[in-house]
Amino acid sequence: MATLTAELKKKTKKVPVRGMMNNVMKQFNSAADQINLHPSIRKILSITNNEIIVNFPVKMDNGEVEIFRGYRVQHNNALGPYKGGLRYHSTVDIDAARALAMWMTWKTSLAGLPYGGGKGGIQLDPSKYSQGELERITRRFTFALADNIGPEHDIPAPDVNTNDQTMAWMADTYMSMRPPAERTANQHVVTGKPAGSGGLEGRDRATGFGVFLAIKFWAEKNNKNLKRKKFIVQGFGNVGYWAAHFLEDEGAKLVAVQDAFGSIENQKGIVVDDLFNYTKSNKGSIIDFPDAKSLKKEDFFATECDICIPAALGNQITADNATQIKATIVAEGANGPTNVEGEKILLERGITIIPDILCNSGGVVGSYYEWLQNRNGELWQLDEVMAKLEKKLRESFNKVYDYSLKKVVDMRTAAYCIAIQRIERAYVERGIFP
Ligand code: NAD
Numbered sequence: 190m191a192t193l194t195a196e197l198k199k200k201t202k203k204v205p206v207r208g209m210m211n212n213v214m215k216q217f218n219s220a221a222d223q224i225n226l227h228p229s230i231r232k233i234l235s236i237t238n239n240e241i242i243v244n245f246p247v248k249m250d251n252g253e254v255e256i257f258r259g260y261r262v263q264h265n266n267a268l269g270p271y272k273g274g275l276r277y278h279s280t281v282d283i284d285a286a287r288a289l290a291m292w293m294t295w296k297t298s299l300a301g302l303p304y305g306g307g308k309g310g311i312q313l314d315p316s317k318y319s320q321g322e323l324e325r326i327t328r329r330f331t332f333a334l335a336d337n338i339g340p341e342h343d344i345p346a347p348d349v350n351t352n353d354q355t356m357a358w359m360a361d362t363y364m365s366m367r368p369p370a371e372r373t374a375n376q377h378v379v380t381g382k383p384a385g386s387g388g389l390e391g392r393d394r395a396t397g398f399g400v401f402l403a404i405k406f407w408a409e410k411n412n413k414n415l416k417r418k419k420f421i422v423q424g425f426g427n428v429g430y431w432a433a434h435f436l437e438d439e440g441a442k443l444v445a446v447q448d449a450f451g452s453i454e455n456q457k458g459i460v461v462d463d464l465f466n467y468t469k470s471n472k473g474s475i476i477d478f479p480d481a482k483s484l485k486k487e488d489f490f491a492t493e494c495d496i497c498i499p500a501a502l503g504n505q506i507t508a509d510n511a512t513q514i515k516a517t518i519v520a521e522g523a524n525g526p527t528n529v530e531g532e533k534i535l536l537e538r539g540i541t542i543i544p545d546i547l548c549n550s551g552g553v554v555g556s557y558y559e560w561l562q563n564r565n566g567e568l569w570q571l572d573e574v575m576a577k578l579e580k581k582l583r584e585s586f587n588k589v590y591d592y593s594l595k596k597v598v599d600m601r602t603a604a605y606c607i608a609i610q611r612i613e614r615a616y617v618e619r620g621i622f623p
Pocket of ligand 1: 347348349350351396423426427428429447448450503523524
């Protein structure tokens with residue numbers, strides 16, 4: 190027991206996240222002031238409904254037992270079941286989970302989905318564990334969370350360092366814990382599963398496709414063409430890769446990339462799929478890619494470009510680097526990549542920000558389609574999914590863009606106002622129990 194306690198202390202040591210919660214609350218309060226949000230509803234939305242912390246043991250490959258700490262924060266479910274990703278990263282803690290859960294509430298509301306917001310994960314560095322260990326960690330985490338998640342209650346999805354394989358293990362574990370007759374009816378307990386296991390064709394690219402579309406819609410509104418426009422991407426994972434892939438298809442040019450391991454630049458252009466294939470044979474890393482020079486980490490955001498896509502972690506664009514950004518548009522693929530101080534500088538400099546809750550909402554819309562597909566026992570084709578996604582994301586974009594013009598506010602404020610008003614309406618119509 191003494192070893193377990195020491196191990197637990199080691200694993201749960203606080204990792205600073207530089208105030209993600211502070212950021213999301215400032216954004217919320219500013220929008221709440223703008224719409225004169227009902228004070229009782231401001232109180233309700235300022236706190237999270239439920240915060241679940243689970244500590245669980247997992248046997249490692251060497252036979253020893255490690256204790257992990259997992260989180261699931263359920264912010265609000267006024268519009269439907271909690272929905273949001275699970276992240277495996279050293280920065281996961283209660284503050285990050287709360288902030289990310291709140292962002293999910295705004296995102297699902299803005300997208301017009303019948304969901305609330307949740308988020309969670311495990312504080313760990315997955316590169317330190319074997320595939321077998323990650324599977325056992327995921328299954329045991331699912332077992333620990335099982336009474337608090339469910340297809341009509343709280344529906345996790347992939348996020349940083351989790352993927353369709355993680356979701357397949359989660360779904361299988363959850364379903365195995367149900368009586369046989371209920372197993373398949375619970376398949377939609379998670380979304381983002383592999384296509385062969387109840388996943389949606391196209392869910393893999395849905396978020397990146399949405400980021401690309403948001404940029405394209407913005408360009409259309411401003412009579413701009415994306416051909417030969419230069420873009421940089423921070424994070425070359427699921428979101429960053431697919432956003433780059435679709436932008437390149439449209440004629441834009443990837444000129445710099447940063448991931449957890451380093452940064453690279455080539456002003457003549459980096460071929461997206463060449464880089465993607467290279468990372469597959471380089472342990473997921475972009476470093477030493479032969480067709481680009483390496484770049485200092487701190488110089489990345491200062492790279493010459495037209496479009497900047499932060500698609501990695503939160504709090505990346507701050508007062509320290511916002512003055513250096515050359516792009517005229519920042520499309521937020523990640524959740525919370527720009528902090529309030531960084532945003533102020535960007536807006537003062539006339540740089541447009543397509544806010545995360547709009548820009549990366551293709552993922553949760555795709556997840557909604559997967560949930561519907563499972564719930565109704567259907568199988569949707571890729572072209573059908575992509576067309577539905579585009580239509581839905583265009584509606585969301587237009588809503589936010591038009592509101593921002595009408596009320597003369599930036600797009601983040603517009604997106605927040607629309608999202609919060611929809612939840613406010615639900616509370617006003619239903620009242621507060623009892
Ligand atoms: P991922 O794990 O597939 O990729 C993350 C990428 O970020 C990797 O290339 C990694 O090397 C890089 N990275 C990690 N730490 C970094 C650092 N300190 N500096 C630079 N790069 C770093 O994750 P993902 O699913 O692509 O998610 C990326 C972001 O998009 C997250 O903020 C996530 O919350 C958000 N998001 C994801 C989805 C989705 O469907 N996957 C949906 C909406 C939003």
